[in-house]
Amino acid sequence: MAEKTVPSVQEDRAPSRREETREHERYITPPVDIFETKDGLTVVADLPGVEQRGLDVRVADGILTLQGRTAHLAPGTPIEREYELLHFYRQFELPEEVDTEKIAAELKHGVLTLRLPKKEKAKPRKIAVSIS
Amino acid sequence: MPVWDGFSELEALQREMERRAANIWTGQGRAPRVAFLPGRGARQYPLVNVSDDERNVYVEALAPGVDPKSLDLSVMQGALTIKGEKPGLAQVSAEAYHRNERAAGRFLRTVELPVEVDAVKVSADYRNGLLLVTLPKAESARPRQVPITVR
Numbered sequence: 607m608a609e610k611t612v613p614s615v616q617e618d619r620a621p622s623r624r625e626e627t628r629e630h631e632r633y634i635t636p637p638v639d640i641f642e643t644k645d646g647l648t649v650v651a652d653l654p655g656v657e658q659r660g661l662d663v664r665v666a667d668g669i670l671t672l673q674g675r676t677a678h679l680a681p682g683t684p685i686e687r688e689y690e691l692l693h694f695y696r697q698f699e700l701p702e703e704v705d706t707e708k709i710a711a712e713l714k715h716g717v718l719t720l721r722l723p724k725k726e727k728a729k730p731r732k733i734a735v736s737i738s
Numbered sequence: 739m740p741v742w743d744g745f746s747e748l749e750a751l752q753r754e755m756e757r758r759a760a761n762i763w764t765g766q767g768r769a770p771r772v773a774f775l776p777g778r779g780a781r782q783y784p785l786v787n788v789s790d791d792e793r794n795v796y797v798e799a800l801a802p803g804v805d806p807k808s809l810d811l812s813v814m815q816g817a818l819t820i821k822g823e824k825p826g827l828a829q830v831s832a833e834a835y836h837r838n839e840r841a842a843g844r845f846l847r848t849v850e851l852p853v854e855v856d857a858v859k860v861s862a863d864y865r866n867g868l869l870l871v872t873l874p875k876a877e878s879a880r881p882r883q884v885p886i887t888v889r
Contacts (some may be wrong), residue, residue: 609843629764634772636772637773637839638837638839638840639827639835639837639838639839640835640836640837640841641827641830641833641834641835641836641838643834644837647836650827650840652802652840652867652870653804653867654772654774654800654801654802654866654867655800655866655867655868656866656867657866661873677866678787678798678868679798679863679865679866679868679870680787680789680796680797680798680870681791681796682789682790682791682794682795682796683789683790683791684787684788685788685789685790686750686753686786686787686788686853687787687788688785688786688787689772689785689787689800690772691772691800698842715802715804715806715864715866715867716801716802716803716866716867716868717802717803717804722818737773738777
């Protein structure tokens, strides 16, 4: 699977201190595992802090796009911050044999599992000849 | 006990210096680090964010894909210990991988708490791969309104 990944910072315009605080232009590339079985491909991505309704998985023109909106759980005033949850974004180019109609997705404990089945190949068929 | 702790102040300063040094290297104002690589990464996992309000201290840990039954929390002597295991993918042979960036394994981390807490009333919630531990502050650590008598 070829990959397309957006740069983590997209800043074409003149950088200013204020612009940098606008987090919606910054993304995190989630770590993924991709493996192949005889039925198809499985993509597993770590998306901590993403709820089901904040997750967007789509396929268009053979490109799979994962997008996740994150939310922290902890209220209060920060004392120490070791990580920052920005939104997740990553794209993959799908091989042609994937049946995009049958992709199944499951989100559990902040981990997304996508099953991408292969297309049913034309099976050899014996054609019965009727005698008239 | 609000005793001034020079060592923890120094540690906080050191962390701050490290954080800034890391930012210089990556060339970004705030480098987003959201790794959770128990058994693979060199540092201690999970990463935590600590916050507080008047009543509680909150520790939020970044731990996607953890088996909730394996999570074990304990509070002792002003420190919270988080223990658990992230299960790996079952029965995938090495050749089948196109990409293998995630990690799995056991983890253990102790987080120093900024104030004294009531260990009996600690509660925890695991949701969307984040663990939120709510630690009520001990009576002595809570802010108290001091009444003023006007004569």
